[in-house]
Amino acid sequence: MRKLIVTIFVILNLPTFGQTGTIDGTVIDKTDSSNLAGLPIVIVGTRTGVITNNEGYFKLSNLQPGTYDLAFQFIGLGEDTVRNVNVVANEVTTLNLGLPIGDCSGNKPKNCPIDGSTSEVIPIIYGLPGNKLMKKAERGKVRLGGCIVTGCDPQWYCERHNHKY
Numbered sequence: 291m292r293k294l295i296v297t298i299f300v301i302l303n304l305p306t307f308g309q310t311g312t313i314d315g316t317v318i319d320k321t322d323s324s325n326l327a328g329l330p331i332v333i334v335g336t337r338t339g340v341i342t343n344n345e346g347y348f349k350l351s352n353l354q355p356g357t358y359d360l361a362f363q364f365i366g367l368g369e370d371t372v373r374n375v376n377v378v379a380n381e382v383t384t385l386n387l388g389l390p391i392g393d394c395s396g397n398k399p400k401n402c403p404i405d406g407s408t409s410e411v412i413p414i415i416y417g418l419p420g421n422k423l424m425k426k427a428e429r430g431k432v433r434l435g436g437c438i439v440t441g442c443d444p445q446w447y448c449e450r451h452n453h454k455y
């Protein structure tokens with residue numbers, strides 16, 4: 291009986307240890323809609339990376355909850371980055387990516403292109419929102435962008451003019 295109780299205790303406690311999340315998805319070549327196989331994907335600022343398989347599928351597991359930038363390295367085509375991908379503990383964030391991105395890579399300036407101000411500009415966060423992020427979104431601190439990301443997606447939302455860029 292004691293053994294059983296100990297076992298149950300351990301099982302109940304398992305999810306609280308090292309809660310991590312996963313990013314997965316598929317990458318296609320936008321020019322001909324074929325799967326991009328053998329494409330290196332690296333989490334910016336880390337040594338964590340993965341290579342897409344023959345179906346263009348990739349999976350990055352054991353990620354601490356938070357937001358990440360993913361760099362895609364094309365042989366002969368340079369590099370592109372998908373920014374602000376959200377990771378939630380015990381969840382899978384699925385991204386369906388169309389590449390290459392062309393000249394959409396790089397950080398976009400926060401300034402609203404209409405009047406140049408930043409006072410009502412909030413970041414757009416992509417991927418599955420966790421509780422914390424949902425609350426932030428409810429308070430208007432961030433805007434949720436969904437799970438389909440091309441890398442050309444807007445990074446900022448201007449509340450004054452109700453537009454994304």
Ligand SMILES: [Zn+2]
Pocket residue numbers: 402403404405448449450451452453
């Ligand atoms: Zn604006």
